[in-house]
Amino acid sequence: MRLEIIGLETIPLVNKKEDISKLILKSSQNENVSLENGDIVLIAETLIAKSEGNVILLEDIEASNEAIQIAKKTKKDPKIIQAILNESNEIVALGPDFIITETKHGFVCANAGIDESNIDNGLAKPIPPNPDKSADKIRKKLENILEIEIAVIITDTQGRAFRNGAIGTAIGSSGINPLWVRKGEKDLYGRELQTTEIAVADELASAASLLMGQADEGIPIVIIKGFTPFDTLRNEVCGIQGLIRDKKFDVFRK
Structure with missing residues (x-):
C-alpha cells in the first residue's frame, strides 16, 4: 500500500456560512489536486466551527x-x-x-x-454540535458534483491517557466506517484474530495532523489518497459513534 497525503495550502480564513465544499473544490483545482474515488478528505474542526458560526x-x-x-x-x-x-x-x-x-x-x-x-x-471554539452531520453534508455535496465516492472526516487534536503529547483524532465522519473490525481474519501464522479492531478514522486523522500542524501552518484540509481498505469500509450511514467505548466497558471510569 502506498498512501499519499496532500495538504491544501490555498484555503483562506473562513467566515460564517462559508461553503466548505466550494473551498475544497476551488483549492484542489488551483493546486492541481484531483478528487477521485476512494479519497479521504480530512477537515480540521476549526474550519467547521468558523463556517457554522459555532464559537x-x-x-x-x-x-x-x-x-x-x-x-x-x-x-x-x-x-x-x-x-x-x-x-x-x-x-x-x-x-x-x-x-x-x-x-x-x-x-x-x-x-x-x-x-x-x-x-x-x-x-473560543467548542466541538461542532454534530460533526457527523457536518461531514455528511460536505461529502454528499462533493460526491454529487464530482460523481465520485469519497469519505470526509472531521479532525480535532486531543491528548491520550498515559501518554504525553497530542495527536489528530476523528470527531466526525461520513462515507466510511471509522472502526475496522478484523475479528475472524488470519494473522501471518494462520491464527484467527479474536478481538482486533482498528480505529482507522483516528489513524487517518493522525496522519493528516502531521501536515495540518498546531500553529501557523494554515493547512486545515488534507486529502489522503491510496487508502486501499476504503472499499471494505465504505459506509454511508454510520458516523463516529462506533469509536466511542460504552461507559460500562470503561474500566478507568466508575
Missing part, C-alpha cells in the same frame, strides 16, 4: 460557583471552565491545569475539546 464569546459567560472553585484548582479562567461545563455531560477528572470531561457527544477529552487557538481574541 463562544467569553465575555458573555457568567461563571457559576462550581466553575470558580474548579478554576482555583486548575488555574484556568472561570469563564473557560464554565464554557467547558456547558459543553459537558459530566466531569471525569481534574488535572493541574486542565479538566477531563465527557462532552455532550460522548467524547472523553480535556477541556471538553474547547480551544482558543487559531481564532480571534475573546473567542
Whole structure:
C-alpha cells in the first residue's frame, strides 16, 4: 500500500456560512489536486466551527460557583471552565491545569475539546454540535458534483491517557466506517484474530495532523489518497459513534 497525503495550502480564513465544499473544490483545482474515488478528505474542526458560526464569546459567560472553585484548582479562567461545563455531560477528572470531561457527544477529552487557538481574541471554539452531520453534508455535496465516492472526516487534536503529547483524532465522519473490525481474519501464522479492531478514522486523522500542524501552518484540509481498505469500509450511514467505548466497558471510569 502506498498512501499519499496532500495538504491544501490555498484555503483562506473562513467566515460564517462559508461553503466548505466550494473551498475544497476551488483549492484542489488551483493546486492541481484531483478528487477521485476512494479519497479521504480530512477537515480540521476549526474550519467547521468558523463556517457554522459555532464559537463562544467569553465575555458573555457568567461563571457559576462550581466553575470558580474548579478554576482555583486548575488555574484556568472561570469563564473557560464554565464554557467547558456547558459543553459537558459530566466531569471525569481534574488535572493541574486542565479538566477531563465527557462532552455532550460522548467524547472523553480535556477541556471538553474547547480551544482558543487559531481564532480571534475573546473567542473560543467548542466541538461542532454534530460533526457527523457536518461531514455528511460536505461529502454528499462533493460526491454529487464530482460523481465520485469519497469519505470526509472531521479532525480535532486531543491528548491520550498515559501518554504525553497530542495527536489528530476523528470527531466526525461520513462515507466510511471509522472502526475496522478484523475479528475472524488470519494473522501471518494462520491464527484467527479474536478481538482486533482498528480505529482507522483516528489513524487517518493522525496522519493528516502531521501536515495540518498546531500553529501557523494554515493547512486545515488534507486529502489522503491510496487508502486501499476504503472499499471494505465504505459506509454511508454510520458516523463516529462506533469509536466511542460504552461507559460500562470503561474500566478507568466508575
